[in-house]
Amino acid sequence: MSNKYRVFIDGQAGTTGLQIQQRLINHPHIELLTIDEARRKEAQARQEMMSAADITILCLPDAAAREAVALADAVGARVLDASSAHRTEADWVYGMPELGADRRAAIRQSSHVSNPGCYATGAITLLAPLVQRGLIGAQTPLAINAISGYSGGGKAMIERYQQTAPGYAAYGLGFDHKHLKEIQKWSGLAVRPIFQPAVGDYAQGMLVFIPLNNVLDGDSAWRALDEFYAGEAFIRVMPLNALPEESAPFLLPEALNNSNMLELFVFSHAEHRQTLLAARLDNLGKGASGAAVQNLNIMLGLPEDICVNLPTD
Numbered sequence: 001m002s003n004k005y006r007v008f009i010d011g012q013a014g015t016t017g018l019q020i021q022q023r024l025i026n027h028p029h030i031e032l033l034t035i036d037e038a039r040r041k042e043a044q045a046r047q048e049m050m051s052a053a054d055i056t057i058l059c060l061p062d063a064a065a066r067e068a069v070a071l072a073d074a075v076g077a078r079v080l081d082a083s084s085a086h087r088t089e090a091d092w093v094y095g096m097p098e099l100g101a102d103r104r105a106a107i108r109q110s111s112h113v114s115n116p117g118c119y120a121t122g123a124i125t126l127l128a129p130l131v132q133r134g135l136i137g138a139q140t141p142l143a144i145n146a147i148s149g150y151s152g153g154g155k156a157m158i159e160r161y162q163q164t165a166p167g168y169a170a171y172g173l174g175f176d177h178k179h180l181k182e183i184q185k186w187s188g189l190a191v192r193p194i195f196q197p198a199v200g201d202y203a204q205g206m207l208v209f210i211p212l213n214n215v216l217d218g219d220s221a222w223r224a225l226d227e228f229y230a231g232e233a234f235i236r237v238m239p240l241n242a243l244p245e246e247s248a249p250f251l252l253p254e255a256l257n258n259s260n261m262l263e264l265f266v267f268s269h270a271e272h273r274q275t276l277l278a279a280r281l282d283n284l285g286k287g288a289s290g291a292a293v294q295n296l297n298i299m300l301g302l303p304e305d306i307c308v309n310l311p312t313d
């Protein structure tokens with residue numbers, strides 16, 4: 001009998017589920033339970049897998065994730081949810097380990113952990129330390145812009161983009177993108193920000209931008225971020241006002257693909273008192289599957305860096 005932890009991925013055939021599977025294949029402490037392909041949407045079959053698993057990871061659309069949680073709760077199964085269904089719910093732990101001193105213990109002990117959204121990961125890691133330290137007032141009306149690779153839209157968008165693809169497509173123009181609640185809550189903002197994302201004609205990789213006009217001084221913002229994330233393995237605060245040499249004068253979204261890294265940038269102009277905060281990550285990596293494996297490791301009391309990156313074979 002194996003002494004490995006057993007993990008079931010509900011939604012194993014989807015974009016996020018497949019990426020998690022590819023990471024866990026080489027995990028020394030985890031055995032993946034796979035559901036019969038013909039029964040992967042049957043409630044009873046899924047519940048049996050949940051019962052047999054130490055942790056179930058949900059990689060489902062929001063409505064299906066809510067139904068899956070009811071199945072899991074009925075058999076007392078521990079759940080890590082990659083969907084946006086539970087990210088602001090009081091009885092769930094928000095799975096962003098880097099957000100504060102108490103986070104890792106909370107994730108470790110919880111039976112219901114919600115994996116953060118991809119855009120939200122970029123925005124919250126930039127904003128939360130600055131709001132906590134009073135450099136950005138909670139009442140500040142902010143705007144956030146972002147671009148994602150089309151894999152962020154799951155199987156349906158990937159198929160669509162493989163047939164016909166606009167180079168750049170703005171969306172979220174109704175002020176109601178599903179990550180907004182999460183961004184506002186976990187950044188500590190009293191005022192709802194404007195969030196305006198876009199999709200580009202490339203598969204994966206993401207940039208999130210927050211322009212700050214006459215809000216703070218860039219040096220202080222950079223120092224606060226650098227201090228807050230000191231010692232974090234997956235968040236790199238890049239030197240102030242420095243563009244990566246390999247792509248200057250551009251900042252490209254795909255540089256961290258297949259990794260669980262997140263880079264934070266601060267660009268600022270002292271005289272104009274203008275600052276641009278930026279985050280770069282892989283929407284499928286630190287934005288979804290890499291973060292899910294990091295949280296899974298923490299939930300199981302394992303070193304959190306095991307298999308968080310996609311194997312390069």
Ligand SMILES: NC(=O)C1=CN([C@@H]2O[C@H](COP(=O)(O)OP(=O)(O)OC[C@H]3O[C@@H](n4cnc5c(N)ncnc54)[C@H](OP(=O)(O)O)[C@@H]3O)[C@@H](O)[C@H]2O)C=CC1
Pocket residue numbers: 010011012013014015016017040041042058059060061062064082083084116117118151152153154155156283284287288
């Ligand atoms: N893609 C990304 O960058 C990110 C995605 N996420 C979140 O992860 C979740 C999954 O997204 P993603 O992987 O992109 O989506 P996909 O559409 O690629 O995959 C969803 C999977 O769920 C399956 N599914 C749907 N309904 C059910 C059901 N009732 N029972 C069992 N399986 C079901 C689908 O089946 P079928 O194959 O038959 O369609 C599909 O395989 C979403 O909540 C999304 O918001 C989070 C962060 C980033």
Ligand SMILES: CC(=O)N[C@@H](CCC(=O)OP(=O)(O)O)C(=O)O
Pocket residue numbers: 082083084116117118119148149150151152153154157178179197198199
């Ligand atoms: C490009 C694209 O369409 N992205 C998705 C967000 C990615 C996603 O589904 O992530 P979460 O589960 O974290 O919400 C969107 O904007 O709805």
